[in-house]
Structures are given as structure tokens and as C-alpha cells.
Amino acid sequence: MSKLKKTVLAYSGGLDTSIILNWLQQEYGCEVVTFTADIGQGEEVEQSRAKAKAGGVREIFIEDLREEFARDFVFPMLRANALYEGEYQLGTAIARPLIAKHLVRIAAQTGADAIAHGATGKGNDQVRFELSAYALAPHIKIIAPWREWDLQSRQDLLRYARAHGIAVDKKPDGGSPYSMDANLLHISYEGGELEDPWQPPPEAVWRWSVSPLQAPDTPQEVTLTFRCGDVSAVDGETLTPAAGMEKLNALGAKHGIGRADIVENRYVGMKNRGCYETPGGALILKAHRAMESLTLDREVAHLKDELMPRYATLIYNGYWFSPERRMLQQMIDASQQSVNGEVKLRLYKGNVEVLGRRSAEHSLFDEKIVTFEHDAGAYQQADASGFIRLNALRLRLAARLR
Helix, strand or coil: CCCCCEEEEECCCCHHHHHHHHHHHHHCCCEEEEEEEECCCCCCCCHHHHHHHHCCCCCEEEEECHHHHHHHHHHHHHHCCCCECCCECCCCCCCHHHHHHHHHHHHHHHCCCEEECCCCCCCCHHHHHHHHHHHHCCCCEEECHHHCCCCCCHHHHHHHHHHCCCCCCCCCCCCCCCEEEECCCCEEEECHHHHCCCCCCCHHHCCCCCCHHHCCCCCEEEEEEEECCEEEEECCEECCHHHHHHHHHHHHHHCCCCEEEEEEECCCCCEEEEEEECHHHHHHHHHHHHHHHHHCCHHHHHHHHHHHHHHHHHHHHCCCCCHHHHHHHHHHHHHHHHCCEEEEEEEECCEEEEEEEECCCCCCCCHHHHCCCCCCCCCCCCHHHHHHHHHHHHHHHHHHHC
């Protein structure tokens, strides 16, 4: 392996990245800089500092990126109502370009020759990290240990840790048997018994939300205020993007909202079963679509819906920094200038209902036109006859030929 001067490692302090830290030092003979991002995973990220120091790291970066994550990545995606394959709200996918952005920044700041990550050679994250990094720093060197070393399992990692004197934390509850990823938008679960798509996920899988069966018997109402397509307030309280997501996560989780059990198509070619909790995202998606139903022109709304699967696939596959995603984002953001107002939701045992929506500035709903009562000439019903005949012309011509 070619020698490197310095490498920036995306570091969590867990088993995988602790071993990668040592492996980089041994195999590449390089100094390792660690970068730990707080994106709302709910764990004490400062614990990684002591672990990095114990591993001989001199330059340690631990940064709170929750507001940047919510404002610059999650909210733009939510404006598009993005769902991959109709169900997945892209919680893991949207975090990777943010982490890659800061890996590249820190590499430039510290004079590092390379960056490294702990994503496996089977998954999507390797693609997301690396496409993002190359888009921002085309000449960066990227090290993906899982594609290079001969360690193939958790037991191999534990043996490596023992052989090299790497401390491995053992959680009091034994930890989770699943591969997990958490941030402000979601928690994902893979592996273990979830690898059998016929078996339902055990209730013990879920870490955030209560079961809908055990959720409160009393419904709860909540009002979301939108400004240019983004949630700006919850129940009248103005909140930052990250604070708003935290509040909505707590509300959704309390009522068993946002669980998903999906078999999805990975970009690398295989199918994968994943379970997800996205309580706040589920509330925002429902409310945002209700707000758009009132404020978006019909053809604009339909065009957005046609383009959304392409937009979601770009994010899923790691193309956040691509020119086509940026182009789509400009169009989406332009559509959101009128998405202003309030939506009232009712939360009850895993369900989200829209109780009402209003927009004093931009509502396209005109009661004088749609009313079943006397409309004082606002709409000439006789005009519909010509409209129908013109639209039926091609159908009638085809029917005559048959």
C-alpha cells in the first residue's frame, strides 16, 4: 500500500471505526485525523474524543452539525416530498453528503492526503460518501478499508481488537444486534433476524416510537406553520429547523407514527430489508402535501410529483452534489415561494390525519367558484360542454375506426 502522510477518518468511536483507525496507522503508516459529526444521533459524541486520544490521534474534530443538516439538507429534500420507491424518506442517504462535505473541508484544512470511511463494500453508503467527496474535491484519495482488508465479520473485528489492544465498549444491555444509523430525521435498522423478509420486526427493534397498539388512547392535535415550504413553527412556536424536527420527532414517536418496514433496491444491485423510524419526517411530509394542495397550481404540483421519484433516486444513489440534483432543486425551491400557511394534524395510534389547512396569502381555493350553492355567475357551467366535446374528439374519432 502506498504511504500516506495524513488521512481524515469519519469516526464514531464504535468498533468498526476504532479498528479502522488502528488499521490505517498500521497499513498505511499515516497520521489519522478524526472527524465526528453530531447530526442528532442522540448519543454523546464527545465520548469519541477520549477514544481517539487513546488511539494516538492528535487532531480531533467534533462538530455540531444539526442545524446545517436540517436547514441545508433535510428541509430542501422535504420540499420535494421525496420518497424512494414510494416509502423510504432517505434518512441515511441525506446525511452522507453532509459528512463528506466536512471530511473534504477538514482534509484541506489539515493538509491531509486522503479521507477514509467505514462503509462496507456491499452497501449504498460507500457510493454516497465517495460520489459526494469527488464532486467537491476531484483529486481526493479515498480509503475504504472494508474493500481492502480481509476482515469479513464482527468476530473478525473483535479478534483484531484483542490482538491490537483496542478497547471495545460493552453496553450494559448487550447493545443492539442490528446495524443502526440515527440522525435528526430517522433511525434505520438492518441485519440480524431482519434479513428474513418474511419475519416481522420484533417490537424490541424500535428505539424511538411506541407501538401504535400501545400509543395514547387520546388523539393529539398539532399545527405546523410553513414558510416557503419549510416548517417554521409548531403550535405557534417559532423554531429553528433542527429544533422543529426534534419537537416533531417526539410528538410522532409518542403516537407510534413513522415506522416503515421496506425491501428496497440498493444502488449496488441487491435487494435489502430495512426498518425505519421517521416520526417527525412523516408529520412534515403529510402536512407539506396538504399545504401544497391549497397553494400550488395544478400543473406545478403534478410536475413536481412526476419529477419526485427521479429526485429521490438521485439522493438515494449519492448524487446530492450532481448538477441534475441542483437543477431540480432550483425548480422545486421556486415552486415553494407560495407554500405558506398552516396545517392542522391529528395524531392517533400510528395515523396522521389532516384536519385543516389555510393560507391567507396564497390559497388558490376559491369558495365562490367551487360552492354547490348559488355562485352569482362566478363560473359558467355551460362552458363545460365545449370543454368536454373538445377533449372527447380524439376518443370519438378512434371509436369510429373501431
